[in-house]
Amino acid sequence: MLALTVFLLAILAAVVVPPRLPQALAGDRRTAAVFAVRFVTLLIAGAAVLSTSVVRIGPSSVGVVQRLYLGGSLSAGHVIATAGETGFQADIIPPGAFHIWPFYNVLNTIHELPVVVVPNGFYGRIVANDGEPLAEGEVMAEEWPEAEFAKFLDAEWFLQHHGKRGLQLSILKPGVYPLNLALFSVRIGYEKNGRDITDSVDDVYSIEGKKRENTPLTTAITRVPAGTVGVVRSTVARRGIDCVTHTASTDVGGLTAEVVPMGCKGIWRTSLPPNDYYLNRDAYDVTLVSTRVTTLEFKGGFVRRFLDLKVDAKGDFQQTERSANFSVPDGAADSAVNTKVEGWEIPQELRAIVQITPENAPIVVAAVGGQDQVDQRIVIPAIRSHVRNVYGSEIAVTEPDGAGGTREIRRPTRVLDTIDHRVELENAILDRARVDGRRAGVDIKEIRLGESAIPPELLLARQREQLAGQLKAAYIQEQTSQEQRQKTEQARATADQQRDLVKAQIAVKTAQLAQDRRQAEGHAERLFLEEQAAGQTAQANVLGKDSVLRLRELELVLTLLRDNPQIVTGLKLPSVWVSGSNGLEGTAAVLGAFLGGAVPEARGLGK
Template sequence: MFYLIFGFLFLLATLFAHKIDTKNKLVTLGTRVICGTIAVILISSVSFVLIGENETGHFHKIYGGKNLEDGAIIATQGEKGPQADILTPGFHFRPLLRIIYKVSKEQVFIVPENKYGFLIAKDGMPMRPDQTYADAFNPNELRGMIYDARYFLEHNGQKGPQTTVLTPGTHRLNKFLWDVKLGDVTEIPEGFVAVIKSNVWSRVDFGNLKTEKPENISLIKIDEFTGRDLKVPLVPVGAIGIWEKALNQGKYYINEHAYKVILFNIKANTWEYKGGYKRRYIDLVIDDKGIITQKEWETNVPIPENAADPAIEVKVEGWPIPLELRALVQVSPDNAPYVVAAVGGLQEVEDNILTPIIRSVVRNVTGGTIHVPDENSPGKLINRPTRVLDLMINRDVLEQNIEDLIRPESLKAGVDIKEIRFGDPAIPPELLLAWQREQLAQQLKKAYTQEKIAQDERITAEKAKATADQQSKLVESEIEVKRSEQIAIAKENEGLGEKNKLTLITQAQKEQSEILGQDRVVELRKYELLLTTLVNYFDKHPEVLTEALSNAHKFVPERIFTISSENNGLTSAAGILGDFLSSNQEKQKKNNTEKK
């Protein structure tokens, strides 16, 4: 304002300078030029504005124009107050701009990545009574409705929270019109869908959900969900309420104020019914003598943190048995809105609907009858009451029976039970004792048989090894045995020959004695034996014979032998020869002594 006053003063000075009484026209002209220049500079200084690159110029009209209508905040027809127009970056000139308007520079609004901008309009048409959020902008008008306040106000833009949001990026907004709050992007991970609860009746453009503003917003009829018993308030996409279709996996800029996003797990989930009971055991112990003894003990089975519920206690043949089981369940994307609308979520389905159904069906099946092969008639199927050991032996039949009964019930709640599998049933150990002892005895019998076979094989192997180690001696022994057998045969043959010889000699002597007489034959035999003895002696001692022959000349009778008629010639000859040999031996001994 100061610049404007001085500018007008200098402008007046320029206009009336010629009336000053001066004789010098050049002075008058110079004064007018200087005053005019100063006036232009002073007035121009309040007539332009420079807007920076990341700034937006906002007008607030102070002078001129009429007042805004009641309830209006932004002027569109030159009224005083905040203006609908804004200044973009650069140099802007308007006469007396900074006098008529209060110009403010505002920073552009930046929406970071993975965020969205929630818009709140300060001016516009009031919302209808049935609205909590303004109608979404038409895509063809989106730019004008957000960035041009005049367009927004002239095209029935609604005051208050908006359904349309700002996506990440830089936005040059009229802050007289908009307030912006940041929100997080909606990310639907793998294995999930998003069930949308809408607070607005509007057109939709979310990934696989695209539709214009629906005309018919009546609730979906219950009978459209075949096989489902629960009543659900589902609505078409775009209407207010829980939409009949779910939003698929992805990243979306969803106005979390206008839409409530409920993430729903559509992966196969495992519900375990486990723990919460005492389990008893009877251990069988075998000592070195093969005697089986029993030892009883028990333990508490706790409920795991992630278990759906404790183990189900069933009664079979009057025995209470804690039965652990696992249920594999899944909700299809098409059923997710139904489950959310009817129950609230998978946890609520588990706690309020399916767990009671599972417990009831399991107890009914295990306490009822079972269709299994007849033990007494192979190939024949019979229905009989369920036995305790069926929980182990025929568990597949029981599991299938439970699945057949429970699947239709679960589908009524929009949940598909894929399978039911038993865990390890806590059968009373007394019922298993006889079976276990029989099995153990059979195993011991097999073990003892195998041990005996192993021992026999070991003995055979050791024997073979020892035989191999003594092989050379065994060969020698076999050779000796065969040699002794041959020697025995030879001696037997030699004896037989000697026997035959003696037999022949005896026979010859007998015949000889018959001819010569027995005495003569005896004497003849003696002579033969003497000659044989001499021959053998000389054969072994040839030096004696040699010595005797070399001294033959010395044979001079030294003794006189008288032969009487009482003795025969053979006796005398034997005496002479014996004396000769005796004297010869004495001489030999004498010579040997002299040599020494």
């Protein structure tokens, strides 16, 4: 408008001002002045025309045109013109455009607005400000087919092909979009995550440009991580799908729920596998259900008493009582199960391994609400009930049959079974809990018993028996050690005296051998003397006792001379002549002469 005013004033000045110049001006001077004034005014007029005709849009902007003149009126309820009416036009001026249209800026107002930028990991939420009204029962406009999505973003095509005003099911995926922000408003909602997003502030694109607002809206993509499935609850139905509701159940007598095919309004029968999905959160509510094996711990929440036994130096038992408070730890599903066995109250800790299958996940969500609700409303109460029932009834155990084999019997549960028959208790609880688990769409895979808070009075006798047995074993071991030590010392002393023992053993053997030799020699001597006596007796019988005696005497003399040769040294033999018969007179005479005695002369004849 300002440019048009300047243009008109310049034309008026070029036509009116020269004739009114002072008449004093004459000749060439007057002609030159008139020409100069007209030329300047024409330049001003040309600049004004040019400024109203040039259209230029920046590379990161889009031009939204608002017609002011020379157009008809829009029909009631519409804000976007598609046939040249006054108001915001459907056609936009694209980024980087440069055009010259005479008096374009006089007849129109151009709003230079930013292009819409949707970052990775988010989508743009679209609201149309014009179009056909939503049908009764609709909360948002139907999703445009993927093949027509680019045309859907063209404002004129959108309005001419029955586009509906209001919230759109179609969304803007990551990218840059030159949109007509007079028709479409776009919101990108961020949620603070402590990493790359520090504020929960949304980007809002509208005819007012880009601004930031604080809202609870988030337009992040839907991520279904590994080990989970996404159960979708839809508030809209896509075109071209036969949406038939049917009843699904987890097991006979189990959970039942009304589910629909994928793309229909309701809970989808098929859950979403792990992946990233661009789902409009205004239309689709996704509940994540873990399909991994998870653990439910029943732990703490009780006070436990203890009786500690000690043995003094004399071997007497001393007992002291104490107690400890066990609180429920963080992360536990519930406290320990309070059971009653044989009239005794026993808090029992345990761990359950459970898993929800993907095919049961939609039924669980539809019937109960989610995994946490299933755990709190069905699984945990069922396990607690079955633990109490097993502890208060009977179990099947294997015991000796008295004939060297075993047999399975059913008998009432005892307190000490929590120590001696834990496996049997676990199996009994698991068999019962699995039935309820299948009905709830949960596979209970394992039950493992933890700490059993048995009253200490019931364990006292067993503890005293164990301590007595340990003391007995220690005494026997100590006695054995002492005996072994004595043997070791004896062996060491024996090794130290080994040399003397060897000498003594050798001496004993030598004495034994000498004794045996002397005995043998004596025996030989006795035999010799007996033989000699027998010979002498025989000799005496032949020669006579006197002759034998003389011969013996002679032998002794000869033996003496042999052993003492000094006796005959320098000996002079006497001259003796002996004659006689067979007697010993000659011998005696010689001996007598040898001894120095007078020996009578013997006479006789020898033979």
